[in-house]
Amino acid sequence: MSDELDSVRRSVISCTRCDLSKTRTNAVPGSGNAQTDVIFIGEAPGRNEDLQGEPFVGTAGKILSEALEYAGFVRKDIYITNIVKCRPPNNRRPNKQEIDTCSIYLQKELEIIRPKIICILGNTAYGSLLDGSAITKNRGKVIKRNNHLYFVTVHPAAIIYNPALRQVIKDDLKTLHAILDKIKKGTQIQINE
Numbered sequence: 001m002s003d004e005l006d007s008v009r010r011s012v013i014s015c016t017r018c019d020l021s022k023t024r025t026n027a028v029p030g031s032g033n034a035q036t037d038v039i040f041i042g043e044a045p046g047r048n049e050d051l052q053g054e055p056f057v058g059t060a061g062k063i064l065s066e067a068l069e070y071a072g073f074v075r076k077d078i079y080i081t082n083i084v085k086c087r088p089p090n091n092r093r094p095n096k097q098e099i100d101t102c103s104i105y106l107q108k109e110l111e112i113i114r115p116k117i118i119c120i121l122g123n124t125a126y127g128s129l130l131d132g133s134a135i136t137k138n139r140g141k142v143i144k145r146n147n148h149l150y151f152v153t154v155h156p157a158a159i160i161y162n163p164a165l166r167q168v169i170k171d172d173l174k175t176l177h178a179i180l181d182k183i184k185k186g187t188q189i190q191i192n193e
């Protein structure tokens with residue numbers, strides 16, 4: 001991890017900028033390779049993440065790891081984070097104030113890593129980053145916004161309640177892997193503005 005990312009990590013761990021700091025066990029900074037071409041962004045830490053202080057280490061994390069491997073990504077080579085770094089009580093969705101307050105950390109992560117593409121996991125991250133209400137229309141597609149390329153897929157936790165989505169996230173990440181290959185080779189890709 002780079003010195004700059006390590007500094008963000010330390011700021012997150014000691015952060016008390018919003019009330020989620022009062023109920024968390026551990027803040028959960030992003031984790032992974034600072035040199036990555038792709039960042040995966042989820043909603044917020046869950047119970048296991050809160051206990052361990054690491055993102056995507058519970059059941060949803062296992063599903064994500066499986067899908068990454070299926071698609072040809074190596075988990076240690078990419079970077080995974082959330083729009084909100086502390087667990088909301090009872091896994092409720094983070095509210096707008098919490099998302100806005102925590103956004104400074106995600107912005108720093110994006111500025112430092114400067115990924116070629118950002119993979120949005122699920123509706124909450126989609127709503128926060130692209131102001132969308134539901135991912136259905138743009139799932140599996142690339143969207144360009146503010147000079148960033150985004151790819152949209154389901155949140156791995158959704159598979160716990162809807163097992164049919166397991167193959168959907170696997171196929172989406174495979175599509176993302178192919179898109180990233182094209183971007184790196186300078187080949188044209190289809191972009192939805």
Ligand code: SF4
Pocket residue numbers: 012015016017018019020021027084085086098101102
């Ligand atoms: S959720 Fe974000 S802003 Fe709120 S305390 Fe945790 S790190 Fe700080």
